[in-house]
Amino acid sequence: MEFTTVLFYVFSAIMVFAALRVITARNPVQAALFLVLAFFQAGGIWMLLKAEFLAIVLVLVYVGAVMVLFLFVVMMIDIDTEKMREGFWNYLPVAATIGGIIVLEMASVLWRGFGTGNTTAPAAAGTIGGTKELGLLIYTQYIYAFEIAAVVLLVAIIAAVALTLRKRKDIKYFDPGEAVRVKRNDRLRIVKMDAVVERNTEAAEPKEAQ
Structure with a gap:
């Protein structure tokens, strides 16, 4: 061996x-x-x-x-x-059935691949790790499957963000949507006030002393 x-x-x-x-x-x-x-x-x-x-x-x-x-x-x-x-064991029959179907399908594919006796398989397997051959297959023959896998990964990322997103009341929450829709009048208010005149205390003190 x-x-x-x-x-x-x-x-x-x-x-x-x-x-x-x-x-x-x-x-x-x-x-x-x-x-x-x-x-x-x-x-x-x-x-x-x-x-x-x-x-x-x-x-x-x-x-x-x-x-x-x-x-x-x-x-x-x-x-x-x-x-x-x-309720884990309640799903055991369904899981066993699906797992058995997957195993039978994989076994049939592998058995067919080994039983054909194709002599060109080792040569093709030697180039499976090349980036050029892999890129040609992904973007030509398997382009739709590649795009579906990308969509599945995008959905998984969104699901992970949705699971971890929590609104807490003890922290300051910032809504980006409200920040985009804000107007000038919502943030700025002009208030008219009368002018304040300060008294001259230094000039008033000597008169009071006299």
Whole structure:
């Protein structure tokens, strides 16, 4: 057995264990950390497939940006995990059915790919990590899927902001919309006042003394 094969099995085993801990951990922060571990193992598998660019993007984007944002959201909102797990087992049949369908679909695709005996697959796999080939595929063949993924990420960002947005009464709140709609008469008021004449106290004191 080659050393790369051993590394593949090690990375795969750790990734499967981390994925199981993501869905079984009671603490959401621990689940997020196990998801980070799973992403690192997936990046290692990409490196074994000579897809260095995809491995680096996976670590930088998901681990360095998405997971950090997820951890901030989890820590900022007060999640009652016990209340969320009250009806957890009621959704088990539906979750098992959906998971089984996904596994069967992935198995059918992989079985078909390995069973065709296409000799050009290793050559294509060697260039999968190139930025030029990846850019051509993303912006030509998979342009609509790429745009849908961008919209999904935008919705996720908006949802994260909406979850963490709280109006507190003990701090000064500033509404940008009201600041844009403000007029001059709303901020400035001209008041006419009579002139104030100061008395000359130094000249009045000697007369009083006399």
